[in-house]
Amino acid sequence: MAKSLAELKAIREKKLNEINLRHGKNGYRVVVGMATCGIAAGARPVMVKLMEEVQAKNLVDVTVAQTGCIGMCKLEPIVEVYDSNDEKVTYVHMTPEKVAKVIEEHLVKGNVVTEYTMTVVDGKVIDTTVKA
Template sequence: MKTIEDLKRLREQLKSQNNLRHEGGIKIIVGMGTCGIAAGARQVMTAVLEEVARLKLEDVKVCQTGCIGMCEKEVLLDVVRPGEPRITYGRVTPADVPKIISEHVINGRIVAELAIGKITE
């Protein structure tokens, strides 16, 4: 980087990348605190990434978060669809991932037997 124009281009590029992480679209958030990892969060995260890639869900963003204090319910996975409440699923296993993605992420139907919370914003 040698000029102010280089800096401006970099700023716009980073701003665009940041917007992809924080604006619109569907988000899947996996709890990756030490409690989640001990309960199998790495395997759940891998299953989510593989299923999203397999289905070519380009509008779905996969994120991770730390512990939120419900360690006994790990592995936690949240689905956030625009304009809808954030749904938290608990005790998620890799085998649950295809159902959560097909039912909730794609079709908007909450998987009631795995849901443990709802956050309305």
């Protein structure tokens, strides 16, 4: 049975909202690298867990979205968190298990979870994350 244009637009809007959880612009924007390298490293379960946790905690000031290649394949899965001033924190080697701590500490309390971030020294990425 064919769908009307209005029905198709409603379905599209619903799916976009499910994928991106687009809410307020004054809070955090969380971006997950979903290129082939990220997906191969486990980004899809990380993205799903992020969306579930944001929704479960009713964090209406958090937007979850996906992007293509971030350019640091060996550090995937990568999650970038932008605050309302567009300041970025990059979390690397993310897992679904690490998501809960990032949500609670960073997105709820405003404290960066430094043990999951990368460090840049003299323009070089130094991987100092705790592997889990």
